Amino acid sequence: MINLSSRGKVENLEGQLVGKLRPSKGIKYGFELVNSLYDPTNEDRVVALVSQERLNSQLPNIFNLSNYKILAEGDVVYINDQGVLDILYRRQSKHNTLFITDQCNSYCLMCSQPPKNKDDFDFHYFRNKCLIPLMDEETEVIGITGGEPFLLGDRMIEILEDLKSQLPQTTIHLLTNGKVFAWNDWAEKMEQFKENLILAVPLYSDNFVDHDYIVQSNGAFRQTMLGLHNLAKYQIHIELRVVLQRPTIKRIEELSLFITKNLPFVESVAFMGLEFTGLAIANKDKLWIEPSEYASALKKSVFLLDRFGIRVNIFNMPLCVLEPELRDFATKSISDWKRSYLDKCEHCSAKSDCGGVFGTSRQLTNEISPL
Amino acid sequence: MEVVKRQKFKPKEHYNSPGYKLLPFKYLHIDSTNELIVGASGDYVIAPIGSVEAIVKRRPISNEKLMRDLHAKHIIIDEYESGGLDVIANRIRTKKDHLLQLSSLHIFVLTLRCNHTCHYCQVSRVTQDKQSFDLKKTDLDHAIELMLKSPSKFITMEFQGGEPLLAFDLLKYAVETTLSLNTDKRINFVICTNGTIYNEEIIKFCLKYDILISTSLDGPEFLHDSNRKLRKGSSYHDVIAGIQYFRNALGKDRISALMTASSLSLKYPQEIINAYLENGFHNIFLRPISPYGFALKSPKKNYYETQQFLEFYEKAFEYILQINLKGTFFREDFASVILKKILTPFQSNYVDLQSPAGAINSVLVYNYDGYVYASDESRMLAEQNDYSFRLGHVSDGYKKLLTSDEALSVFKNSLNEALNGCSDCAVSDFCGADPVFHHAIQGDAYGHRPTSGFCEKNMSIIKYLIRKLEESTSVRNIFYEWISAK
Ligand code: SF4
Ligand code: SF4
Numbered sequence: 067m068i069n070l071s072s073r074g075k076v077e078n079l080e081g082q083l084v085g086k087l088r089p090s091k092g093i094k095y096g097f098e099l100v101n102s103l104y105d106p107t108n109e110d111r112v113v114a115l116v117s118q119e120r121l122n123s124q125l126p127n128i129f130n131l132s133n134y135k136i137l138a139e140g141d142v143v144y145i146n147d148q149g150v151l152d153i154l155y156r157r158q159s160k161h162n163t164l165f166i167t168d169q170c171n172s173y174c175l176m177c178s179q180p181p182k183n184k185d186d187f188d189f190h191y192f193r194n195k196c197l198i199p200l201m202d203e204e205t206e207v208i209g210i211t212g213g214e215p216f217l218l219g220d221r222m223i224e225i226l227e228d229l230k231s232q233l234p235q236t237t238i239h240l241l242t243n244g245k246v247f248a249w250n251d252w253a254e255k256m257e258q259f260k261e262n263l264i265l266a267v268p269l270y271s272d273n274f275v276d277h278d279y280i281v282q283s284n285g286a287f288r289q290t291m292l293g294l295h296n297l298a299k300y301q302i303h304i305e306l307r308v309v310l311q312r313p314t315i316k317r318i319e320e321l322s323l324f325i326t327k328n329l330p331f332v333e334s335v336a337f338m339g340l341e342f343t344g345l346a347i348a349n350k351d352k353l354w355i356e357p358s359e360y361a362s363a364l365k366k367s368v369f370l371l372d373r374f375g376i377r378v379n380i381f382n383m384p385l386c387v388l389e390p391e392l393r394d395f396a397t398k399s400i401s402d403w404k405r406s407y408l409d410k411c412e413h414c415s416a417k418s419d420c421g422g423v424f425g426t427s428r429q430l431t432n433e434i435s436p437l
Numbered sequence: 438m439e440v441v442k443r444q445k446f447k448p449k450e451h452y453n454s455p456g457y458k459l460l461p462f463k464y465l466h467i468d469s470t471n472e473l474i475v476g477a478s479g480d481y482v483i484a485p486i487g488s489v490e491a492i493v494k495r496r497p498i499s500n501e502k503l504m505r506d507l508h509a510k511h512i513i514i515d516e517y518e519s520g521g522l523d524v525i526a527n528r529i530r531t532k533k534d535h536l537l538q539l540s541s542l543h544i545f546v547l548t549l550r551c552n553h554t555c556h557y558c559q560v561s562r563v564t565q566d567k568q569s570f571d572l573k574k575t576d577l578d579h580a581i582e583l584m585l586k587s588p589s590k591f592i593t594m595e596f597q598g599g600e601p602l603l604a605f606d607l608l609k610y611a612v613e614t615t616l617s618l619n620t621d622k623r624i625n626f627v628i629c630t631n632g633t634i635y636n637e638e639i640i641k642f643c644l645k646y647d648i649l650i651s652t653s654l655d656g657p658e659f660l661h662d663s664n665r666k667l668r669k670g671s672s673y674h675d676v677i678a679g680i681q682y683f684r685n686a687l688g689k690d691r692i693s694a695l696m697t698a699s700s701l702s703l704k705y706p707q708e709i710i711n712a713y714l715e716n717g718f719h720n721i722f723l724r725p726i727s728p729y730g731f732a733l734k735s736p737k738k739n740y741y742e743t744q745q746f747l748e749f750y751e752k753a754f755e756y757i758l759q760i761n762l763k764g765t766f767f768r769e770d771f772a773s774v775i776l777k778k779i780l781t782p783f784q785s786n787y788v789d790l791q792s793p794a795g796a797i798n799s800v801l802v803y804n805y806d807g808y809v810y811a812s813d814e815s816r817m818l819a820e821q822n823d824y825s826f827r828l829g830h831v832s833d834g835y836k837k838l839l840t841s842d843e844a845l846s847v848f849k850n851s852l853n854e855a856l857n858g859c860s861d862c863a864v865s866d867f868c869g870a871d872p873v874f875h876h877a878i879q880g881d882a883y884g885h886r887p888t889s890g891f892c893e894k895n896m897s898i899i900k901y902l903i904r905k906l907e908e909s910t911s912v913r914n915i916f917y918e919w920i921s922a923k
Contacts, residue, residue: 173444272509278452282444288521295527313449317505324509327480327782328524349446366910373917374781 067425068403070153072133079126082146084154084196085113089139093117096129097137099145103196114145142200144193154197161401162201163209164194166222170214172243172281174268176311176346176353178426179213187218191225198228205233210240216252226259234262239305241266245286247293257300264333267294268307271314272324280313291328298331306335307381312355315363322367326374335371336399337364339382342427350429357387357433365389385420387433400424410436454515455497460525462512464489465863467900478528479778479866480510483907531782532866535791536798541589542788544802544813545580545611546597547572548604553631553672555665571604572805579831580803581615585622586835587801595627595651597813599805602634612646627651631665632679632694633672640686650683652676654694654716656702656709664699677716684717694718698725698749700741706753714760714767721757722770723750727814728878728890743890747897758905761915768919775895775902777920778867788812790869790895792859794851796826797844807831809838811847814873825882826873847872850882858886864899868892 085099096117104113114126118134121127128145133153137143140157144150155162167190170181201208208229216222229238238259244267247253256263267290271277274287297304306329308314308321325335339357340346346353357364364380371378372395380392381399388396398405398421406425411417414436423430460476467473472489475481484503491498492513498504507513511528514521535541549570551558572580584592594615596608612626628643632652643650655661658673665672683692694713696702702709713721725746726739753769760767774787788795796812803809808827810816815826826847828838838844850872853859859870874891875884886892905912 173446175446273505274508274515275449275453275505279447279449282447284452291521292523295524317509320506320509326780327478328528330782369914370917373914373921375921 067406068136069133070403072131072151073149074129074131074134074151075120076126076128076145076147076149077120078124079114079128079145079147082144082192083113083126084142084144084193084200086200087116087137087139087141087143090115093121095119096121097139099143101196101200103199116143116145116151140202142197144196152193154193155201156403157202157205159402160207161209161403162205162207163211163401164197164225165211166190166194166215166218166225167213169217170212170243171217171245172214172283172286174281174345175313175349176280176309176340176344178341178344178346179211180344181213187221191218191221194225195228198225198232201233201236203233203235205236207237207239208233210238212241214243214245215240216242216246223255226263230259230262236262238263239266240264243268243281243286243290244293244297245289247296248289250296250299253293253296253300253302256297256302260300260302264303264305265297266305266307266336268309269294269321269325269329270309272317272321276314276317280309280311294329294332298329301331304329304332306332307338308335309338309340310355310357310360310364310383311340311353313352315355315360318360318363318367319370322370325371325376330374330376332376334377334379336379336381336397337368337383338399339380340427341382341424342429343424347428354429356431357383361389365392368392368395382421382424384423384431384434385416386414386435386437387431397421408434410434454517456516457492457495457498457507457513458516459492460511460514463861463863463865465900467903473863473900473903474507474510474512475863475866476510476512476525478511478525479532479782480512481779481903482506482510482512483903528782532784535784535786536793538589538591538799540587540797540799540801541591541786542593542595542795542800543580543584543587544595544597544800545572545577545601546599546802546804546816547577547601547607547611549599549805550603551598551600551631552603552633553600553665553667570599570805571607572803573807574607574610576803576807576831577607577611578614579807580809581611581618583801583803583809583831583835583838585615585618590621591623591625593625593627595629597629600631600634601628602630602639605639609642612642612648616646625649630679631672631676632683633667633675635679635682640683643683643687643691648691650687650692652680652683652692652694653697654680654713654718655696655699656705657712660702660705660708661712663701664697680716689717693720695722696724698723698746699739703741703745703749706749707756710753710756710760710767714765719766720768720770720773723753724771725894727817728874743893747894750898751901754901758912758915761918762911766918766922768922771898772902772916773919775867775899776906776916779899779903779906780916780920789871792851792853792865792868792870794847794870794872796847796851796871796873797828797839798848798851803831809833811844812873814877818873818877823877825876846882850875850884856883856886858884858889858892862886862896864896864903867899868895 085101087097088100090096090098096115098112099114101113102111115121117129120129131151142155144152144154168182168186270280277287278284368378378395380396385393400421404425405422407422416437462474462476464472464474471483472486473483511525601608626648629651655664661673662671757769774785774790777785788799800812802816804816808830811826826843828841828843851870853865853870859865871891872882876882
């Protein structure tokens with residue numbers, strides 16, 4: 067686990083800044099924070115210093131940070147006058163995301179990022195607008211996540227436009243509950259981005275009762291289904307996400323069949339182990355299930371979709387809890403900064419291929435045992 | 438879109454609506470205790486007899502699994518939401534998508550001449566008379582022009598006979614002319630040959646234009662030779678040698694075989710399949726004889742009841758399943774056509790089991806006589822002086838041909854959604870319509886389903902396949918492999 071956010075001490079700063087880290091010739095244990103946005107005439111405009119210890123400088127200086135060691139050249143950080151430093155982008159990582167909002171129009175039982183009511187749109191919008199031009203053009207993938215990103219409205223389109231013009235080679239992997247696309251004009255708006263855009267949409271069940279219950283929202287199933295069909299009209303790439311949890315596991319095979327019949331256009335289906343944090347903790351009794359209880363249903367579902375020709379991935383599941391035939395479908399999906407291993411993993415021959423467990427999870431399966 | 442406020446979690450019941458509305462569905466008894474209920478989307482539920490009555494009377498459905506199944510298969514819908522209708526509309530649109538690809542199969546009967554005298558053959562002649570039994574070049578030119586006017590972007594140009602390779606010069610001319618005139622279509626070429634005529638020139642030509650070879654193999658030697666007569670020698674030896682020759686030269690997957698079941702064949706289901714396996718095939722199309730005129734000129738050899746064919750089919754099919762269960766991929770193609778309709782949201786492009794019927798909608802036949810026919814069977818009827826499905830002459834032009842009385846009579850009777858018997862048949866989605874068959878057998882293109890062999894055969898095989906599907910996961914898996922294999 068890596069902490070992307072930390073709080074140290076700050077001097078000479080009022081308000082907030084976003085900039086890219088660059089090694090400094092003058093200081094040994096520190097970076098210069100550059101951002102030409104603050105001065106278009108000077109590309110190399112140094113706007114602050116980020117260092118291990120306090121420096122004697124007129125410039126804003128942030129120091130005494132617990133996550134200083136992981137900072138690297140090319141990373142983009144946010145700092146403010148409270149001494150907060152958030153790493154927004156790590157150049158060496160494959161798991162960078164733009165965070166849009168904590169707000170949501172669903173309230174999923176197992177949400178790992180519990181929706182908040184505070185209006186945080188402007189705050190994150192500002193950070194993302196500053197961040198996009200500072201990211202490396204070689205960046206392979208950028209995730210976009212929330213909450214529900216499309217609650218941002220037209221400014222979400224603006225962000226996608228920025229990404230398209232500034233990072234034309236980068237794949238955008240956007241997590242949404244898809245309800246917004248029940249309004250066809252929103253699906254249509256995605257068309258201009260379709261070359262580099264994958265929409266990852268969770269579908270929990272093949273029927274409205276179970277799905278609406280999971281997302282705690284009436285009509286959600288119909289909206290998402292309609293949304294997916296609207297997106298298909300514009301050939302938008304879709305990854306469906308199916309979470310492996312007790313209330314819906316009973317019909318997981320039926321759901322797979324339902325996908326082949328009603329959503330054959332999706333590019334891939336991801337079966338996802340639960341990240342046991344956030345709202346999931348409060349709902350543990352309803353949600354928790356050991357992998358061995360659904361091993362056979364999962365296997366049948368994976369093979370059904372695979373035979374049908376839809377690509378299948380298994381996310382967030384340690385290799386050792388999967389049936390051997392399913393291990394090829396497993397992906398190292400847990401973001402590097404959240405990924406953990408147990409002590410016993412040290413003796414495991416599969417560790418280098420295994421995506422580990424969520425460092426954020428408050429409960430882990432008992433079934434982990436080295437291969 | 439509303440942002441949600443922090444809330445108490447609500448129980449599942451809160452999201453349920455116990456009341457429901459019915460969507461269009463049809464049903465039949467699939468066995469002595471169960472009903473097959475099929476929704477407008479083509480998805481089905483199997484439930485105990487009495488379930489239909491219960492939902493029609495809107496009784497609460499206490500069985501939670503059944504309730505969810507009925508929703509997921511679009512048979513019922515909750516009271517408040519109508520958004521689900523859009524999804525069903527898309528399903529129906531997807532099923533009929535092939536209509537946008539009007540007439541994609543174009544059959545060219547280059548000659549009636551043949552070196553075989555098969556007793557079930559409806560059309561061929563052993564003769565040297567090119568004048569009266571070969572397609573004239575001017576007619577061929579017209580036919581190609583018609584084909585290229587088809588709205589379909591993907592076209593199959595299939596050469597039949599007689600034996601089309603006896604008219605190889607004409608065939609060459611047809612392929613090359615087509616390619617020189619084509620501007621915007623992807624064209625596949627297929628030659629349907631008895632497999633006994635081949636030489637280096639033919640091979641070179643096939644390689645050059647990536648042509649597929651379709652030949653006939655009826656089973657083991659004694660059976661094949663009894664069905665398919667050469668004037669001298671064994672057709673079996675020639676065709677096996679031919680298959681080998683074509684495979685070596687063109688690649689294994691460039692040659693396929695078709696079988697026709699004569700009365701004699703019905704006794705040898707396993708032997709036929711073994712012959713296919715031994716000769717390196719991974720699929721077979723278990724096909725009954727066409728019950729048209731010529732085929733019936735020797736009724737002893739060629740007449741049998743549909744029921745007899747069905748018994749043969751099931752025996753052969755069980756044997757095929759055993760082979761697959763032991764780990765060898767071997768597909769039955771007719772079942773695959775139906776299974777594709779059952780297991781996927783798409784249509785099969787097999788033209789003899791579609792609604793609207795494949796005749797004209799998916800196929801056009803340009804006969805050696807210079808006339809355009811609605812289907813392969815239509816031109817066979819013409820050999821018995823029945824010109825009911827002769828749309829007109831190749832020089833008549835697209836509009837005239839497709840609005841002829843003959844074409845209209847095909848169209849009128851080609852939607853099983855609107856035919857008595859079919860319109861409320863639970864399996865109509867997996868079946869098709871065949872006005873040409875019903876005209877030929879029942880004297881009425883509209884047809885009478887209770888006495889129709891077409892209906893009896895399809896109904897029986899469809900129900901059988903659904904029972905098989907439900908029987909075991911391993912069989913279901915085999916079926917998925919069949920429909921996903923190229
Ligand atoms: S023991 Fe640890 S490293 Fe090995 S497969 Fe399990 S979770 Fe992964
Ligand atoms: S032909 Fe028979 S099986 Fe086919 S749709 Fe009509 S009634 Fe049903």
